[in-house]
Amino acid sequence: xxNFAVLRKAAACCSCILFSVVCLPAQxxxxxxxxxKAVFLFNFTQFxxxxxxxxxxxxxxxxxxxxxxxxxxxxxxxTVAGEKVMNHPLVIxxxxxxxxxxxxxxxxxxxxxxxxIKTILDVLNRRHTLTVSDYKNFAYSGGMxxxxxxxxxxRLQINLSIAKAAELNISSKLLRVAEIID
Amino acid sequence: xxxKGTSIQRKLMRVILQTCGAVxxxxxxxxxxxxxxxxxxxxRIQLSTLGxxxxxNSTAALAFDxxxxxxxxxxxxKAEPHIVxxxxxxxxxxxxxxxxxxxxxxxxxQRPGADGYIYTGTYLEGFEPSVEGNKKxxxxxxxxxxxxxxxxxxxxxxxxxxxIVGSFFFAFFLSRRLQKTISDPIHSLADTARSISEHxxxxxxxxxxxxxxxxxxxxxxxxxxxxxEAQNSxxxxxxxxxxxxxxxxxAQLEQAKxxxxxxxxxxxxxxxxxxxxxxxxxxxxxxxLRKIHTFTEMAEKKALDQEQQKLxxxxxxxxxxxxxxxxxxxxxxxxxxxxxEEFADTDLNIVVENIKTDFELLISEKNATIENKGLxxxxxxxxxxxxxxxxxxxxxxxxTEQQPVIQITSRVVSAEDISRMTGWVANGNxxxxxxxxxxxxxxxxxxxxxxxxxxxxxDKHSYAGTGIGxxxxxxxxxxxxGFITAQSEVGKGSAFYIYLPV
Numbered sequence: 001x002x003n004f005a006v007l008r009k010a011a012a013c014c015s016c017i018l019f020s021v022v023c024l025p026a027q028x029x030x031x032x033x034x035x036x037k038a039v040f041l042f043n044f045t046q047f048x049x050x051x052x053x054x055x056x057x058x059x060x061x062x063x064x065x066x067x068x069x070x071x072x073x074x075x076x077x078x079t080v081a082g083e084k085v086m087n088h089p090l091v092i093x094x095x096x097x098x099x100x101x102x103x104x105x106x107x108x109x110x111x112x113x114x115x116x117i118k119t120i121l122d123v124l125n126r127r128h129t130l131t132v133s134d135y136k137n138f139a140y141s142g143g144m145x146x147x148x149x150x151x152x153x154x155r156l157q158i159n160l161s162i163a164k165a166a167e168l169n170i171s172s173k174l175l176r177v178a179e180i181i182d
Numbered sequence: 183x184x185x186k187g188t189s190i191q192r193k194l195m196r197v198i199l200q201t202c203g204a205v206x207x208x209x210x211x212x213x214x215x216x217x218x219x220x221x222x223x224x225x226r227i228q229l230s231t232l233g234x235x236x237x238x239n240s241t242a243a244l245a246f247d248x249x250x251x252x253x254x255x256x257x258x259x260k261a262e263p264h265i266v267x268x269x270x271x272x273x274x275x276x277x278x279x280x281x282x283x284x285x286x287x288x289x290x291x292q293r294p295g296a297d298g299y300i301y302t303g304t305y306l307e308g309f310e311p312s313v314e315g316n317k318k319x320x321x322x323x324x325x326x327x328x329x330x331x332x333x334x335x336x337x338x339x340x341x342x343x344x345x346i347v348g349s350f351f352f353a354f355f356l357s358r359r360l361q362k363t364i365s366d367p368i369h370s371l372a373d374t375a376r377s378i379s380e381h382x383x384x385x386x387x388x389x390x391x392x393x394x395x396x397x398x399x400x401x402x403x404x405x406x407x408x409x410x411e412a413q414n415s416x417x418x419x420x421x422x423x424x425x426x427x428x429x430x431x432x433a434q435l436e437q438a439k440x441x442x443x444x445x446x447x448x449x450x451x452x453x454x455x456x457x458x459x460x461x462x463x464x465x466x467x468x469x470x471l472r473k474i475h476t477f478t479e480m481a482e483k484k485a486l487d488q489e490q491q492k493l494x495x496x497x498x499x500x501x502x503x504x505x506x507x508x509x510x511x512x513x514x515x516x517x518x519x520x521x522x523e524e525f526a527d528t529d530l531n532i533v534v535e536n537i538k539t540d541f542e543l544l545i546s547e548k549n550a551t552i553e554n555k556g557l558x559x560x561x562x563x564x565x566x567x568x569x570x571x572x573x574x575x576x577x578x579x580x581x582t583e584q585q586p587v588i589q590i591t592s593r594v595v596s597a598e599d600i601s602r603m604t605g606w607v608a609n610g611n612x613x614x615x616x617x618x619x620x621x622x623x624x625x626x627x628x629x630x631x632x633x634x635x636x637x638x639x640x641d642k643h644s645y646a647g648t649g650i651g652x653x654x655x656x657x658x659x660x661x662x663x664g665f666i667t668a669q670s671e672v673g674k675g676s677a678f679y680i681y682l683p684v
């Protein structure tokens with residue numbers, strides 16, 4: 001009887017390993033580069049200061065929104081799980097289109113269409129929302145932070161004046177590791 | 183002495199320099215210990231501060247995976263040459279960036295250790311968390327050598343060495359000047375003591391320079407000298423007294439010896455006189471006795487007639503008379519020897535006048551002339567002086583065959599002349615008395631002999647006399663510390679010279 005129980009445990013373990021091996025390729029489609037980006041999104045909360053008026057209450061959630069194409073999958077949720085920014089618990093919200101868009105503190109725009117991006121940015125105008133995107137001319141067309149790849153490394157482009165206009169205070173440490181566009 | 187002097191200087195200097203040296207070394211040791219610990223603390227604080235700055239600055243590089251930025255940050259450590267190695271670990275604990283460029287990763291710990299800094303051998307190394315907000319993004323590792331400390335301690339060592347050497351020289355010159363306040367009084371005291379022991383001069387005094395223990399020592403030393411000086415002078419005075427006393431005693435002894443000699447001479451002489459006297463007396467006294475004996479026998483044995491018997495008795499009588507005379511003369515002579523009468527001024531003129539009166543009968547009988555005038559006054563025993571003159575005049579009257587002419591003259595003779603004549607050490611002048619007659623005289627060769635007792639030059643039948651007269655004269659003159667001489671020639675009279683102190 002005991003031997004059987006041991007066997008059952010071993011079988012469970014084997015099925016687990018098998019499952020993970022089978023599942024990995026499915027997640028890897030958004031992996032590595034996007035995982036780094038997801039961590040970067042979280043790290044922005046450490047190096048950027050939001051005005052107190054951006055929150056309804058001292059313990060109101062810090063909302064990270066993802067609009068359009070979501071390249072992170074669950075990884076973003078895993079990254080921010082249980083984390084807090086200045087006593088504000090981190091929350092992820094996903095919006096399918098502009099109509100679903102709500103007030104958020106950081107918005108990753110998964111769009112390549114300049115027109116749609118412009119519309120989203122116009123909607124967000126004068127709000128304390130940090131806008132992030134992979135779009136090529138994002139920092140030159142009203143966006144704040146653009147991810148780009150250089151020598152296999154994810155790098156940042158920051159439009160400082162737009163961020164300042166949104167009353168976001170970006171740490172000089174962050175500015176030092178980024179390309180600044182005015 | 184000089185060597186001893188420098189030795190006390192050296193001792194003082196050695197004490198001062200040793201004290202200085204000990205104090206300096208202790209001070210320097212304390213300073214070094216304090217510096218060592220404070221430097222360790224400071225180094226750790228400095229490294230920690232530096233670590234905090236770099237760790238804080240490196241958060242974005244870690245957060246956004248920017249190795250270039252991390253390298254740039256770490257390369258700023260070039261400004262701190264004692265940082266030999268540094269690296270950043272990422273959140274997962276893998277080496278993210280290293281310093282200096284090209285260093286092997288094996289140099290660094292594989293995983294970050296606990297936060298904080300520790301000394302490992304000659305290195306100070308440690309970990310500093312790289313935190314942004316509440317989020318730990320990585321760890322900084324720093325490794326610093328202690329060259330800074332060694333360099334600093336070398337500098338301190340040099341400074342301390344210079345300070346010690348400088349202080350030593352300063353202390354040396356200062357003590358050379360200051361120790362004089364102690365060593366100089368000691369030197370001067372020692373010099374004084376040496377000079378005293380060399381020259382035996384206890385009148386010297388040490389000079390007191392200070393009112394301290396050395397001053398007290400100098401005072402005590404001077405007091406001692408005063409005492410020694412007083413004792414010395416007392417001893418010298420005592421010695422002088424003693425010497426004087428010895429001189430006195432020697433002189434007294436000398437004098438006593440002289441006196442004894444004089445007395446002894448007198449005794450010898452008187453003994454000789456006595457012997458002669460005994461001999462002569464027995465001979466001279468026996469002669470009349472024998473005569474008496476013979477005539478008595480003859481008168482007894484023979485039947486004698488009246489006439490012859492009368493003659494015999496007459497002879498016996500004359501012998502007895504002569505014997506009586508002899509005994510009287512001897513008694514007179516012996517009495518002179520025992521005389522102890524006081525001297526008194528005696529005028530010889532009066533003495534001679536008295537004698538002239540005594541011999542009045544004989545003078546007129548012999549038709550004699552006695553000339554005397556201006557005789558001196560002599561200090562003496564007047565009876566003896568009378569006897570002296572009497573004997574001399576009597577002799578002159580007696581021993582003559584013609585009318586006697588006697589001249590008595592006198593003059594003063596100086597001490598020098600007396601000395602020349604006798605060899606005496608004469609004091610003061612003498613009176614010379616000359617009794618000159620025209621009697622029978624005598625051969626000059628008997629000039630000494632005549633003064634001996636019972637010495638007769640003539641047969642007693644030719645000239646009456648006992649043989650004592652001149653001996654008596656000599657005795658009297660001797661008693662008066664004078665002397666008597668005679669000058670004569672047979673048949674031409676004689677002169678007697680008497681010298682008596684005035």
